[in-house]
Amino acid sequence: MARKRFDDSNCSVARALNQVGDWWSLLIVLHAMYGTRRFVDFQQELGIAKNILCDRLARLVENGVLKKVDVGEHGSRFEYRLTEKGRDLFPVVIALRQWGDKWNPAPDEAPLDLRDRDTGQPIQTVQVQNAEGKPITVRDVFVSGEPMLGSKKDPA
């Protein structure tokens, strides 16, 4: 049977996963953030099959995460570039990277040292903050007008 899709789910997380929630899409976006733009470069950097890459790029373009730009002076040379929507996945990618660095560190390699161009300092850990800027966890949050997200009793 076909994989289930969540296009019309009333949950925005499900809808988001529908667009970038497969094994390859977020990695493609990540590499696009690194500066990769060409089909062959994605293919080599990711080690992905060409037909799958075609499919994913097309889907990302269709969903407005990437745009396909013709850069061939006389045709037939393209670049896939992030749109604003795609660039807006930055916090998701960084949060995922930090989670991976924290919980599945590479045995013999230091995590990437991402820094801010202005200050030259490492970026902060991505956190969820309340209105006052205080970091909060899943236990501190509730859905307005509904039973709580997380529970009074230890949710773990």
Added chain:
Amino acid sequence: MARKRFDDSNCSVARALNQVGDWWSLLIVLHAMYGTRRFVDFQQELGIAKNILCDRLARLVENGVLKKVDVGEHGSRFEYRLTEKGRDLFPVVIALRQWGDKWNPAPDEAPLDLRDRDTGQPIQTVQVQNAEGKPITVRDVFVSGEPMLGSKKDPA
């Protein structure tokens, strides 16, 4: 051929996606954050096939995102609860939700209004911040000791 796995990738994003990067895993974690703990509840809330749910729960337990707790007084009744590692996916889930709310809003439904229990105010948008707390984008970041993340020229 089998799907490619990234267990041993030197990229922490790839390793993270290997654990929670399929269509269902993050949704399971999301619902666990909502308070869901029981097999049947996950099944009904997500509309997922039982065999797939078994597989995903087992994988999440194996990866330390969930833990399986026997709550049957005389056996055979379980709960799947978030570990600290699982709870630590909170920023990822929230960032994804906010991205979905912004770029794929439900046509006829307001996005979930998540609030901080302390202040009663809505939570902030998840952002990447530099050392001074200033929000930054993908264009403001570089990898220490490497060519830049993003490029001098417009990366979109």
Added chain:
DNA sequence: AGAATAGGGTTGCATCTTAAAACCAGATTA
């Protein structure tokens, strides 16, 4: 000019994965 090569795909095939539904065994409930 003609041949070789690079970019960007498409096609076929074998193998996995998925969804859905049937089936199962140990507790609980009626």
Added chain:
DNA sequence: TAATCTGGTTTTAAGATGCAACCCTATTCT
């Protein structure tokens, strides 16, 4: 004791993936 709930496993058909082979249009080499 029979029906039900929980948490699974098995079976089957339809999709998705990975790989290799092939294609067409430039560009580059000889």
